[in-house]
Amino acid sequence: MLLFFLILIAMTLASFTGLVVDRLPLGLSIITGRSRCDHCQSRLRPFELIPLFSFLIQGGYCRHCKAKLSWLYPTLEVLFSLLFILAYYQLLDLPESLILIASLLLSILDFRHQEIPFSLWLFFALLITAINGFSLSQVLWLSFALIAFFWDLKIGPGDFLWLFLIAGDIPLLKQVKILEIASISGILYYIILKKKGAIPFIPFLSIGYLGLLIWEKIPSL
Numbered sequence: 001m002l003l004f005f006l007i008l009i010a011m012t013l014a015s016f017t018g019l020v021v022d023r024l025p026l027g028l029s030i031i032t033g034r035s036r037c038d039h040c041q042s043r044l045r046p047f048e049l050i051p052l053f054s055f056l057i058q059g060g061y062c063r064h065c066k067a068k069l070s071w072l073y074p075t076l077e078v079l080f081s082l083l084f085i086l087a088y089y090q091l092l093d094l095p096e097s098l099i100l101i102a103s104l105l106l107s108i109l110d111f112r113h114q115e116i117p118f119s120l121w122l123f124f125a126l127l128i129t130a131i132n133g134f135s136l137s138q139v140l141w142l143s144f145a146l147i148a149f150f151w152d153l154k155i156g157p158g159d160f161l162w163l164f165l166i167a168g169d170i171p172l173l174k175q176v177k178i179l180e181i182a183s184i185s186g187i188l189y190y191i192i193l194k195k196k197g198a199i200p201f202i203p204f205l206s207i208g209y210l211g212l213l214i215w216e217k218i219p220s221l
Contacts, residue, residue, distance in 0.1 A: 003088055007081045011051035014080035017101070018073040021108050024117045040065035052077045072108070079104060091217060095131050095169045098124060100213075102165055103206035106158070110202035116158040124165060132168035137175060141167055159201045166209060174212060181208035 020030050022038075035044045042064040055074045062069060083100055086092045092100070102124040109116050129138070145160035147153060167175060182204035190199060 003085065006084045006088055008051075010080040010084035011077040014076040015051045015073060017080075017105055018076045020120065021072065021105055024120060025109060025113050038070065039067035076104070095128055096213065098128050098131070099166055099169060099209065102128070103162070103202070103209060106162060107200075107203040107206045110158060110200040114198050114200055115156070116161070116202070121158070121161050121165075125161070128165055129168055135168045137167040137172045138164050140172075141175075155201060159205060162202050162205050170212075178205060178208035178212055181211060 016030075019035070023030050036042060039062060042062070052074050055069060058069065060069050060071075061067065080101070083092065083097055087094070087097050102121075105120065106116050109120070141160045141163040144153070145157040145164065148155060148157040148160055163175060163179070166178070182201065185207060186199050186201060186204040189195070189204070
């Protein structure tokens with residue numbers, strides 16, 4: 001029963017974070033304002049806001065204009081539920097869970113806009129640092145972020161700010177290893193798909209962190 005309620009909380013939290021991802025970059029309030037269809041702007045009724053269930057009963061289409069609904073919300077709701085289940089069975093601790101949630105949201109924003117809202121990063125930075133404490137490697141990444149803000153380092157300040165989030169939870173050597181994995185993955189992605197322009201690097205950093213986390217968890221399973 002407890003796990004069931006945790007999944008409900010996870011889905012509700014995921015729905016709210018989806019709203020944050022959609023509204024924050026546009027400067028819209030995440031507290032006030034009714035939820036609307038992205039296409040026809042019709043106000044959504046309460047049953048259309050039920051996590052995952054509303055997407056399924058509508059068949060993935062808006063019941064007003066029949067436009068396809070975004071997969072962002074159901075995807076977040078499933079992933080958040082999975083994170084809560086793993087945490088429930090003590091396969092993830094609180095800092096790891098927060099880092100994964102932050103990585104997911106910041107990856108989406110970086111992929112969409114090639115930048116991240118400072119306020120969202122600061123929220124997770126304060127929360128994770130309050131749990132883990134402050135480390136010297138966080139000073140390193142914060143310094144690089146400030147330098148990248150004023151000078152072109154070919155890696156944006158947001159990428160260094162993401163590294164700040166994990167710095168209090170894992171040793172510096174592993175942080176550098178994640179950076180190496182992300183760099184190789186990003187280069188291969190752009191070569192194989194023949195992409196051009198700026199690289200949204202946080203998704204690759206997040207993949208590196210997730211890969212390292214899985215590798216370390218396997219022996220304990």
